[in-house]
Amino acid sequence: MAPISFARGIPGPDLLPIAEFGACAQRALERDGATALNYGPPGGYPPLRAWIAERHGVEPSRVVVTNGSLQGFQFVAKHYAEQGARFFVEAPCYDRSLQILRALEVETREVELAEDGLDIDALEGFLRAGDVVYTIPTFQNPSGRTLSRSSRERLLGLVRERGAVLFEDDPYGLLRFEGESLPQLFELAGGDGVLFLSSFSKTVAPGIRTGYVILPEGLVPAIETLVLTSYVSPAIFVEAALFEFVAAGRFEPNLARVTDALRIRRDAMLAALSRELPEGARWNEPEGGYFLWLDLPVGVDTGSLLARASEQDVTFVRGSDFYLGPGGEESVRLAFSYASATEIGEGIARLGRLVHEAAAVAA
Template identity: 50%
Template sequence: MAPISFARGAPAPECLDPALIADCSRAALERDGTAILSYGAGGGYGPLREVLAERHGVDAGRVFVTTGGLQGFVFYAAVQLERKPGRVLVEGPTYDRPLKLLGWQGVEVVALPMDDEGLDLDALEAELARGGDISFLYTIPTFQNPSGRTLGAGRRARIAQLAAAHGLDVLEDDPYGLVRYEGQAPPSIFELEGGSHVTFTSSFSKTVAPGLRVGYFVVPDAMRAAYDERAVSTYISPSLLPQAVVHELFARGAFEPNLERIRGLLRARKDAMLSALESELPPAATWSRPEGGYFLWVDFGPGADAGDLLRRASEAGVTFVRGTDFFPGGSGGVGAARLAFSYETPERIAEGVALLASLL
């Protein structure tokens, strides 16, 4: 039997709808095949840019459709570090891939602490007061990867105020926000600030299919030309067919029904993991309780070593990602882990948590 994976931040196979994607592909090709099989604008498929621009209340020229969200992060970081060299502020913990990308470029990365309500704004203000050049703040405020935490509306408003007061550029990464199972969605930092200093990014990997590799960025006017040049110089033209497939989902009104189906499948998995953690883990362990997304964060308790636990768990047939991977230089999270509940069935989730508990 295959190992039980709490490491894969991917939708369960049941979340994918090959028949729907095939039908949308055929419709897109029949409608606009010559255009989407040719070179196109560096910013992506025009009709999809227009749909996204309308959703965010901006001009379509500020929307760049990228090959997944991470490709867009590479563009953003390159442009921003050239415009405004300096250190990059991140949440601690944060998504591990941007940490690697920034590390390869030799960028100084400062991890700011979090609590159950997200980024600690006292720590952010202290870092701003420290002086020196800051390139940007990278934040995942909704169902954060890896913690599953969500930044409250009040803190979002304060970040928007700090961005305006200090000229702080912010990259708001929100690939999980639409995958909400309960509660009310707070406004985005982008909406609160107005998009002068805040760049918003999201992806259809979590809401449609990761294999399409369609993400997008909404950039400030000041970055538009440089971002376009970076995109065109990197790949001349993005792959327009998958972008046209996503557009077709919106055009035929299928995006929301498909998303609601995905929410139902993943809600059951989230509930199964929370229930299993409650019944299986020892009292010293604590964990986040997300209202959506793909992940939660577990602290196994005083003296725990998640790296050692991962080694033994992998041998027993369960995998996860250790907490140190989500801090610059492995500077935190020794006794913690990210558990993804999105991929496995509820039954295998319960089995995997029980196995982990037996190893603690």
Template identity: 45%
Template sequence: MATSSWPRSRQRGSAACGGDAPRSTSSLPTTSCTAQCDGASASCRSATSAFRSSPPSISWSAKRSSTVPRTGSTSSRCWCASKCSIATRSAGGSSASPVTTTLARSASTASSTTSPTTDLARPRKLEPVSDPTPISFARGAPSLDIVDVAGLREAADRALADDPAGALSYGTAWGYQPLREWIADRHQVAPEQVIVTNGSMQADAFLFDVAVSAGDGVIVERPTYDRTLLSLRERGAVLYPVGLEDDGIDIVELERELQDRITPKLAHIIPNFHNPAGCTLSMPKRQRLIELAREYEFLLFEDDPYHAIRFSGEPLPRMLELSGGDGVVYASSFSKTVCPGVRVGYLVGSQAIIEQVRKAAVSAYISPSMIAQSIVYQFAAAGALDRSIETVRSALRERASTLGAALRREIPQARFVAPEGGYFLWIELPAGTDVAAAFEAAKERKLAFVKGTDFMLDGGENTLRIAYSGVTPDQIEEGVSRLAESLAAVAG
């Protein structure tokens, strides 16, 4: 990609915010400060000569203030938000005692302890911050501030008080029976059609064990969840990737493949707020998939851990419901709505398939975690789950909106579909963009994301996935700024 295609403000090598700092021709004293922002510290140094000539090449891990020192003022302000400790240098070069202060009070503190004459005579070289606060767009998990810790503590107390034998003993491979019945009621099926597992990935693995043999064809979306690709490959499946559109799997491509060359045993579909693509399968495509599964006699696996996390638009019925339960196995999880640490997922399907899955589970363990499942049951039965879902929705709505606005402002070349729910946003950059190189440049700036190639069998070199679930709006703003700089650094 030509360097000129990127905004000029981003063409500055390794600087993490460079020209974003205020520019001034004023006489500024030299200060050093330690700014505490979002639980991490960063140091910054300012010098008169740097501000006179050009924007400083400096990494700012904290949010910048818009306050610019007045011309001729003997005071200095650090462009870091929150609190900082000011240690100014006197005429003899010694440091005064640090004073903890807010930005609003830093000017008066500096002016009373600094000799501007000496500072102007000996301007110091601007030094970049070497250790910015890490920001991760990689892991699809909720941040702790949107997890109902108090509600989980109360649920654990009730689980141990109401059913200590059930919570603390071995159970059966079916899972904790009260939770199994609660899930069955939620989906309007018989409990015999439900099995509860240690997370939805284990549910997936059990289903693949009974439904897929070496050499069997499996339809997967392109891109799709990387762990699914790994799990199917380990079982010797022949994978048939079919492209995704803004409203889900490309049905025209799928029909052409079914007619011309493939005989799949199973199709793996993520219908809502896709991981990694963020898109949602449209209603017509849901109906057509069910028809194709019946016509070509393959099992439709509806992998749906994000269904409840819709924060805009209207909910769509599950394919499990649309099909009447015929030819569809449904998987979901409490990791995204309660917390990842509980490791509780489940499958819903026909009694025959679920019984086969139970037999696979028996070969793996005596039972899944009864105490984890009993806590989830108490959490759900008390209504805390619905309240938790609303908390997660509200937080992620704001984070997704912040991310979209930041991308449009900082990386206008990026193409993405604004998610209506879930944890992820998929970015497609102009052809020729080297995301792998940008990934390395981002690591230097303490930014993590996942390359699009991780979710495909081939291609995707100009794509990446951002998880916005575990970062605050301020971290999103800063993270997108670092991403833009990383892309600009490798663009030429």
């Protein structure tokens, strides 16, 4: 049996703009090779920085382009950790961010993620000045959930009232298949008082390792110092190639193509889940992004399910991996970004058979 992965949040090979990016890399060298192949400023390749800044309506000096957005997360988290800040994260939350917070030994508290995003009532009881609230409000990793507009406004109001810091991570927001687009927290805030993190990993390609963070002007020198002391300058050549890509008007058409392909995969997964999963299983229907969250019938142990599934060459990530404390024991994250629609049908059929068996044993 061919292996089918619902585990990794990575794009399928057909989603990558291989030939187009190759042509852009070539042109970047022809146009600006001496700059592209040298060290550059810690904030990134200036034309790309300016393009990002214009899209977000900010000064280029507030944008720091990093080698992947996770690196941006690491820098910002390190900065606040050194100031003794407490972090609030969603439960469940993107596991790599959790690993970074753990490694930094930051005091981190989990806030339950409701159907429509972060539970703001729960946050309200604890939040105080200087705390950092890290949130992935749109098509969240791992749950695929999205914070409603009214909750966005409430969250922003609460953070402002308490003098806390809001750190928005938004790599998936542009990958919307349907439904009304919601403003980023950063946009709702008018570009002030929210740290905004995003990435080209899901809209162009993860291999280019290009993400960025938009900071308040005053924080830029501290983050640029972290850049200088870790890798001197980001990968300027790749950023120059990416600039060619966006300047040639390829970003939006590529995004449309990727979003269409992801919608087909999401639909294939929803149809297969309805067909193959037993009663008692529940899942959400995200309007975009890479993931959905599957709650298994009561009593199904995800550890042994994963072991059995791996034997059948189908993989997923256990829900509990996305929690610092207990939680997610009867849930799994399914990524629909990598496998083709046909593979998704086959993989969910394999998984469905195993869930049927496990549910029968648990009953």
